[in-house]
Amino acid sequence: MPRPVLIFDFDGTVAVGDGPLLAYARAVAAHAASPDALVDAVAFQLATPAAEVIDGYDVVRRVALAEGIDDDALAAAYAASRAQLGGVEAPVATAAGLAGFLATVDAVRLLVTNAPATRLDEVLSALGLGGMFDRIVTDAAKPAGLEQLLDGLDGSPVLAVGDVWRNDLAPAHARGHDTALVGGYADPAARPTYRADTLDELLPALAAWVAAAGEPPVVAASEDRTARVDAPRVETSPSPA
Secondary structure, eight states: OOOOEEEEOTBTTTBBSSHHHHHHHHHHHTTSSSHHHHHHHHHHHHHSOOTTOOSHHHHHHHHHHHTTOOHHHHHHHHHHHHTTBTSTTBOOBOOTTHHHHHHHOOSEEEEEOSSOSTTHHHHHHHTTOTTOOSEEEOSOOTTHHHHHHHHTTTTSOEEEEESOIIIIIHHHHHTTOEEEEESOOOOTTOOOSEEESSHHHHHHHHHHHHHHHTSOOEEOTTSSSEEOOOOOOOOSSOOOO
16 A cells, blocks of 8 residues: 655645745845835734735735836845845744654655745754655746655655645645645635644644545455545645635
């Protein structure tokens, strides 16, 4: 029986905190007429995001476009902010229990991110997660890139974990795989198997899913056939209606 597969997103899931977003905003602000005002606007909208916002990076993009800052400047600012990832200008943290979970879980552990590889290894090491993933995919171009990755996992039980439904989880959900939504911005389409505000809150459910997914099929005493043992479908907080 194939081993269970856990697919983790990076920004907003494994690495949390507004540090990288504010570093991005400051880099973008160098192209603005009023740099401080732009950073303040980003900080305000991160605290009170509009319903249509995808994630924190979308917040920065929307504020910048409203100021007339073009895509080339945005791309340069993003690259500059990634060079600061994990440093004093762009600090990040991770779930307190994640390292222990990854070290002991009997599953294939994948890290799949749309971000570039810039400073990723250094940040994972600083967070105590160095060497904890069996495979790391950067510049993944999710959601389409996640669909391609799932093509190679046919037959394996999969649980995708992320904070952006449409990018991190929807492709897995569409194929009947399980999903876990961490925090996340409002998305009326979201239908995760598990949901919680933080990854630490989700870890017990993830462990239970791996244990159930890794069990051999059950043979009913009265029938000569097997039945799949499903992972328990529980939510730590209600899904959107």
